[in-house]
Amino acid sequence: MPTPVVEIQHVSKYFAKVVANKDVSMHVDSGEVVALLGENGAGKSTIMKILYGLYTMDEGRILIRGEEAAIKSPAYAMERGIAMIQQHFSLVPTHTATENIILGSVKGHYSIKEYDKKIAKLAESYGFDIPVGRKVGELAVGVQQKIEILKALYINASILIMDEPTAVLTPQEAEVLMQFIRDFTAKGNSVIFITHKLREVMEVADRIVVMRNGVVAGTVLRAETNEHELAKMMIGQDIVPAERSVTLDYETAEKVLEFRHVVLRQKDAPPLIDDVSFAVHRGEIFGIAGVSGNGQDALCDAISGVRQATSGEIVYCGADISGYSIRERIAAGIGYVPVDRYRDGMVMDMTLAENMLLKSSFDKKWFSHGIVRQKALNAYTADKIAEHRVKATGPSDLAKSLSGGNQQKVVLAREVDLGKKLLVLNQPTRGLDMGAVDRIHKVILEEKESKKGVLLVSTELSEIFEICDRIAVMYKGKFMGVYKNGELTTAQIGLLMAGVSEAEEAAQ
């Protein structure tokens, strides 16, 4: 048996309060694609960051081509042919593609033209079309990723780690990437592919390492497994899908939220929202699909009041709320679950009760004689904890002591209560375990039953297809169209997400 190129033996990594990896062992052979599969937070990125020298392990050892290696820094890792493409690219946006690629490997005086030629040749040999002289910040995300890959190829990396490489890509761009991975490994190189998408794993991996809660849940060969088995390993339990109710006749139902030609533009930049019009009705779940970063966050900000629309009207229950402050919008009954609960949704160093109060600190019902009614607040919080099955010991728990899924349940509990008529959810299940996802979907469907309007932004098509009544696809700030659920196939929606309109689609 040949020596594996990488062998990770019994590695553990602890962060303050969290076990990130516990006794992780795996190996990678040459010419092999190993997929590291698991939910967000399963410890996939951590173990790879250890391999790449970004983190140091607390226990265990790593062998590179049979030799024990103390990988202290990415520079050390690169010397041994290991390169990692981070989920968030490490490129200098104001430098050209060439400059980014040679960064760190040139010294003194050099001719950029010569390097431009060299890089262009390298790119060509892998069938990449890269404008080497253009500034990276001006290039599309898919191209930026190719530049990241070229950075690795330029230093002759033979072990390439890719962290969720398809998260920012359209299905078509992802296909190009998969082809590259096959070509690259055919030359005897190895790829470690971090992902939480089953379909990709089945498409490209030779061997699959499944991680759950920081430990390896199992290692299987692609040829000997199927998506169902992998899902079970990843989640550790079977999923009961949320029950769908009969679709309401929302066309005649009352409009809760309406966008009329809304534009949101920042100085000297393409508009974040470009002439968007749509309506969310009572009892409707309106889904917005799209690759993240296409204006969904700006759209949610425009509703919650964090940003003001440049032009157009945002009508809520018949009134134009464009000029309302955040506080007025909360009082009007708009509930909003932001995409980043650590940043925007919760105060992690405060108690659960205080977090329930966060958006009601101007509501007189929680105060008497200028003092917070702590007992009433605690009782209310305890109620909500029980109702939403939040795993916590009580209202005085600090928010940060809860798991991600339970934190999200608390945010949702608060927003469902505040959102008397409208609930806006921006990727509410991102990074959560299946149990929590299931629970959150059930709550959303209950809200629909109670005749609230729900706006759901999601990058997960399965989620959109599972619970939405109508689906809009957002691309570069525009709506590519609004469809009833069931009208679109995955392939069609994929093209829309890539910015190919129906007319163009028909022409092809």
Place this chain on the structure above:
Amino acid sequence: MKGRFNVLYFNIGAVVVGLIISASMLLFMQINPLSVGGEAIRKIFTDHYTTGEIFVKATPLIFTSLAFAFTYKANLYNIGAQGQFYAGSIAAIALSLWLGDVLPTVLVILVVLAGSAAAGAAVGGLIGLAKAKFHANEFLVSMMSTYVVKALMDYLLRTGLQETKAEYLQTDAISKNAYLPNIVSGTRIHLGFVLAIVTAVLIWVLLYKTPLGFRIRAVGYNHNAAELGGIRTGRIFTVAFLIAGGLAGMAGLTEINGVQHMLLQDFNASIGSFGIGIAILANGNPIGCIFASILFGFLNVMGTTMGRLPGLSIPASIIDLIEGIVMICVIMSYFLRGYVQSSMEKKRMKKAGA
């Protein structure tokens, strides 16, 4: 609860280490720190007047440490308590000289209290406003504001407020009618000490029991989430600095009307910086500020007493030495605490996992 005790242990440890280091400095002067320290402590606690000095020195420190601790809760750094204190002192002396003989004592004190708090709040409020409106760095602005107020004070001490003899850079003494009443005979402890304790308790209530305090803390922990909760962070910045400035300004009343009875150049020049260290020692807790201030009052008196012990010629600067070293130890313990806690957590998990 466990976490709180941990903090307490670390702080006590830091103070003890600081005292040991400063005591060992005495060895360089061929002085036995134990016998000298023992002598000083005996003196402090047998002489009522000297015991009282601890609380006299602690009084303004309670105010300046509260001034730092308060904005700290909003994750803002108020380095300018000294300037806010000077602003309060200017208001206190001006009002006392003007109204000292005109109004009855109670009214004079109330007017001076309001005036000194307002003057400090004005300086603080401007810093907060600069932060809220122009995203100015409050750390730098508050630090530099001290020099501006100090220059203003020096100017006034040469002009409008200078003593009638026009000899020194100081004001006339205020009328006895404007003195803060003494509360323990045989000492210099004045009503200002009680005022400081009441204020600290009220600040604690404000921070932990009222909606405003809740908003301030929410902004301090996570201003993004607070903003999305309808709280205007800019307004909170301004209000927090306004209140902090008022707190530091109130020390103007206690020092002018309670202790010095006049204003002079470089008046209590280091209570602002000590306030910062005391607030850190108290972990930002208003009640903790009371005890930490008393501790520093004690260190101050200890230094003075040691300097006055006959036949030893210990320099008076020993006060600065002790206080400075203890302060450094406290600040270092703050970082050490974080490091120790995270590595203890790791060990615990290794054991749990194995």
